[in-house]
Amino acid sequence: MSIHRRFQESAEQNPLLPLALGLVSALDTLDRHLADAGGDGGATTPHPGASEPPLEPDDPFVLAALGAVALRRSLATWLTAACATPGAVDAPHADEPSDAGRSTPTAARHRQDLAR
Amino acid sequence: MSDALLEGLPRIALRTPAGDPVAVLRRLQHVFLAHPIAAQAAFAALVAEGRRFAETAAGQRWQHRLARSPLLRRARAPWDAATLWLLEEGSPEVLPSSYVDALFAVAQSPALEPLIERLMRGVLDEVAHEHP
Numbered sequence: 001m002s003i004h005r006r007f008q009e010s011a012e013q014n015p016l017l018p019l020a021l022g023l024v025s026a027l028d029t030l031d032r033h034l035a036d037a038g039g040d041g042g043a044t045t046p047h048p049g050a051s052e053p054p055l056e057p058d059d060p061f062v063l064a065a066l067g068a069v070a071l072r073r074s075l076a077t078w079l080t081a082a083c084a085t086p087g088a089v090d091a092p093h094a095d096e097p098s099d100a101g102r103s104t105p106t107a108a109r110h111r112q113d114l115a116r
Numbered sequence: 117m118s119d120a121l122l123e124g125l126p127r128i129a130l131r132t133p134a135g136d137p138v139a140v141l142r143r144l145q146h147v148f149l150a151h152p153i154a155a156q157a158a159f160a161a162l163v164a165e166g167r168r169f170a171e172t173a174a175g176q177r178w179q180h181r182l183a184r185s186p187l188l189r190r191a192r193a194p195w196d197a198a199t200l201w202l203l204e205e206g207s208p209e210v211l212p213s214s215y216v217d218a219l220f221a222v223a224q225s226p227a228l229e230p231l232i233e234r235l236m237r238g239v240l241d242e243v244a245h246e247h248p
Binding site: 034036052054055056057059060061062063064065066067068069070071074075078082 | 170183
């Protein structure tokens, strides 16, 4: 069952759920656009200006787009866990400190990425 | 796309939008004009999130792809026009994903009610301090 469907089914029970559903929907839309923008030239529609010089990787505009990708990953991790069975989200582990001194899905994901 | 990074993601075909995209971007302009401080804070937070993500292997792959994307490059000009060149990088103390992490960390805690009480007590103390 999709995450959207799960939220829709229980949206009336918790006022936070419509907010979460809206965030997932908005970030899914952004995700689709960024996946297309981040493709290796394989977009369905050819983009004009393909021969123009690339943006600087350190450009705040690029970094903001990158941040949106990261935020979407973080939200997806938490919301997917929230849709799983109760207790599916592990409690923080003291031996896996994150930036805030506790383990979180986002921190764990960053650690996994850094380990690759 | 062959990269495993993008596996499972839906693909889109860009066509002429049904509505007026300029009208939608005008509304975005109005939001930025009405709430410039909030807009700047949100943008700076996203940039900081991107910098942190770029420290990871997956983030570096995304950064490389986005930087050389013709579509994103072309999106730069309408974005600047829609946001009136008002946005710049800042130094937020907390990343957006940290807010998400904190919310769910509190939600998982067996001491949920005391944590909410601390949260509310904090704002009440600030109000009392500012308006003794």
